[in-house]
Amino acid sequence: xxxIRLTQGLVRGRRLRFARQGIRPTPQKIRQxxxxxxxxxSISGACVLELCAGSGAxxxxxxxxxxxxxxxxxxxxxxxxxxxxxAERFALTNVxxxxxxxxxxxxxxxxxxxxxxxxxPYHCLxxxxxxxxxxxRLNVGGVLICEDDPKADGALDLILYAEAGLKLxxxxxxxxxxxxxxENAEGMTP
Numbered sequence: 001x002x003x004i005r006l007t008q009g010l011v012r013g014r015r016l017r018f019a020r021q022g023i024r025p026t027p028q029k030i031r032q033x034x035x036x037x038x039x040x041x042s043i044s045g046a047c048v049l050e051l052c053a054g055s056g057a058x059x060x061x062x063x064x065x066x067x068x069x070x071x072x073x074x075x076x077x078x079x080x081x082x083x084x085x086x087a088e089r090f091a092l093t094n095v096x097x098x099x100x101x102x103x104x105x106x107x108x109x110x111x112x113x114x115x116x117x118x119x120x121p122y123h124c125l126x127x128x129x130x131x132x133x134x135x136x137r138l139n140v141g142g143v144l145i146c147e148d149d150p151k152a153d154g155a156l157d158l159i160l161y162a163e164a165g166l167k168l169x170x171x172x173x174x175x176x177x178x179x180x181x182x183e184n185a186e187g188m189t190p
Contacts, residue, residue: 009064018055025055046114056083063092075101106133119147131160144182
C-alpha cells in the first residue's frame with residue numbers, strides 16, 4: 001500500500017492511501033505550488049474536474065478547500081474505489097468519483113467547470129487528443145492545469161491548445177515535471 005500526505009484545507013495532514021502500482025501522484029510540493037498559484041478564492045465555491053485522477057489527491061484537496069463540486073475521473077476501478085473511500089473517510093460530500101476514460105467523459109458529460117486538472121501518464125498522447133474537448137467543459141475565465149514531462153512522447157503541445165482557444169497563462173518546471181496553466185479567455189465560450 002502506497003500513501004501520500006495531503007496538505008490543503010480540511011484534509012490537511014491526512015494520509016491518502018492508494019494500492020495500484022504505476023500511479024504517479026503529483027508530488028506534495030507541486031500540489032502546494034498549484035494551489036498557491038490558483039489562490040484560495042479560486043477554489044472556494046468552484047466546480048473542479050480532475051482527469052486521470054490516479055490517487056485523487058488534487059480532487060480531495062480541492063474539496064477540502066471548499067470547492068462546490070469536485071468530479072474525479074479515472075478509468076481504473078481500483079483508483080476510483082480508493083478515491084471514493086477516501087472522500088467518505090474524510091467526510092467530503094462534494095466529491096463525485098466516476099470510472100471512465102477521459103475522452104468518453106469529455107464527449108458525453110455536459111457540465112462546465114471552473115478548474116480542470118489533467119495529469120495523464122507520461123508518454124501518453126492524451127494531452128494532444130483532448131485539447132479541443134477540454135475547452136468545451138471549461139467555463140469562460142476557467143483555468144486548465146496540465147501536468148506533463150517535457151521530454152516524454154506525450155508532452156504538451158502549446159499550439160494545439162492555442163488552436164483550441166485556450167490562452168497560456170503560466171508555465172512552471174519542477175525537476176522532471178512541468179505544470180502549464182491555461183485560461184478560457186473572454187469571448188471563447190463553448
